[in-house]
Amino acid sequence: MKLTILFGGASFEHEISIVSAITLKEKLSSAKLTFIFCDTDHTFYLIDAAKMKAKTFSSGEYKKMPQLQLAQGCFTQKTLFSKTEYDSVVLNLIHGADGEDGTIASLLDFYAVDYIGPRSDACTFSYDKRYTKYLCEALGVKSVKYEVLHKNEVNKITIAYPIIIKPARLGSSIGVSIVKEESELDYALDVAFEFDDTVIVEPFLEGVKEYNLAGYCANNEMHFSIVEEPHKEEFLDFEKKYMDFSRSEQVLGADISEELTVRLKSNFEKVYDRLFEGALIRCDFFVYHDEVLLNEINPIPGSMANYLFEDFASAIEALSHSLPKKKQIKSNYEYIHSISKAKGK
């Protein structure tokens, strides 16, 4: 398998993406990998596999590596006298802004570069937590109730404490707080509004069970990972999640009933259906009072949730052969011709 790992991006999760890419270098070592880094200025660099270390990026050393441009069907490296093309399937591994908000998807679609990852519409419905709620509502998938607050708006929260405050458009727990009483609210809102002008408020559910499930569609069939019950802390903060993104050891399945597994998969499938084709996603569910609730869709999960799959490399390979194709639209200028004729011109 040949694969291009595209990582970095102008995002609060920029560093997490680097960690993910380094992890995948190891997990996909049987593949012929090309590494393309997008820096926060949106310049693309070709990174030598031997240089895939955190320091290459934090030190700025990457800037000495060859710059690439997007062209129809590939990334290209141009010098005065030559042009090298990198045209293997891209794995979009840019977490957060750029990667998960539809920007990279559209860019690759425009340049007709095949890629593993969520398409633009799928990004809209997973990147912004409000729109995930809209999707759940429309599909009949249950989720936690919520309220929306905009920056500089009067506090109109009616949900009882304890509550969770989340920036609408960030992953990896950045800017998220649990607020136990009103006196802690202003600080939590200030933190969240540093990252987004829109905030989601949810009740904090005590005693909730959490389960993660990843999956993808290949050859017109859904393929699921094992179900994981993530290590339970009150919630994972950014640094813990950060370490989490470098996970590469396969985990054990959660000790849950077959019946619950089926319910989780059925909810996953409702969400994934067509919208997420081309992507391997992870859905994080809550089980609360015996109800399955969708908490979050991760359309580009940390290190692609490799640790949930028995044979991760084969999963990626199968997916790379099942990518949705964009309809090619040409114009024969039929209407302009017919109008010009009608006008006698």
Place this chain on the structure above:
Amino acid sequence: MKLTILFGGASFEHEISIVSAITLKEKLSSAKLTFIFCDTDHTFYLIDAAKMKAKTFSSGEYKKMPQLQLAQGCFTQKTLFSKTEYDSVVLNLIHGADGEDGTIASLLDFYAVDYIGPRSDACTFSYDKRYTKYLCEALGVKSVKYEVLHKNEVNKITIAYPIIIKPARLGSSIGVSIVKEESELDYALDVAFEFDDTVIVEPFLEGVKEYNLAGYCANNEMHFSIVEEPHKEEFLDFEKKYMDFSRSEQVLGADISEELTVRLKSNFEKVYDRLFEGALIRCDFFVYHDEVLLNEINPIPGSMANYLFEDFASAIEALSHSLPKKKQIKSNYEYIHSISKAKGK
């Protein structure tokens, strides 16, 4: 005012976009306009204003004009010894695919080019008629009831005839049919499925009134056009709509009560709120049994609905000064530094 009109695109509405651009050349004659054409191969060309005629495109003559590339902050024209930058605000005038599906929005966002037009999320909710329904549902805006049918799926339509069949993701009435009885259904579905794998089915409402309203937000304030009652035919087919896109004469306002005008504006505002900032959009409403229903959001209306505004050039100028800014995100590699430290490397 300096403005770049970006038009064309790989879309079934490619030719309509050309007609729109030619119309705007006339309507914005007081501005310093640059014309950039995106052909169906996704190559950008700089078009001499004197060549802004339908024939330039239908004859392929545009291919002799200078090619442009996207770069940070501008379009550039590169020759061996020089580089010319075109950095005025872009008006995204690409109707249908590319322009209205979020592709161009993401492309311009990635390259930090300022533009008038819907952002990526706004495109998702207006381009696909299903997602417009999701939005209406979430915002409490009424719309016509609907069912969804996918290609190769068993017919499970329960809405009583007459019904309307529409491809989920096309504007300008392309592929739309009114089906009066079951015998006409298969043909109508075949037509619609030529353009999209997903189809929307709605009841055909006899005696419905139709009203169009355009508007935009500038200086933190909504600005509305007059309300138009479009010429009533059973519905506008593609060729009639096509001619419609070249409209440039201001129309008279519909003869409706102040109370109805207020209701239309209030529904418009609910839809527009934040999501459509940066865009001048047209909402097409139905009034049926005294209820206001949202029929369609046109995030890049034909010839920008110029004919609905008293002073269209000033509207565009005000909007060009009120564009949403994307947050600049840089990385200080704080986490990588702290982890490297912890590891003693």
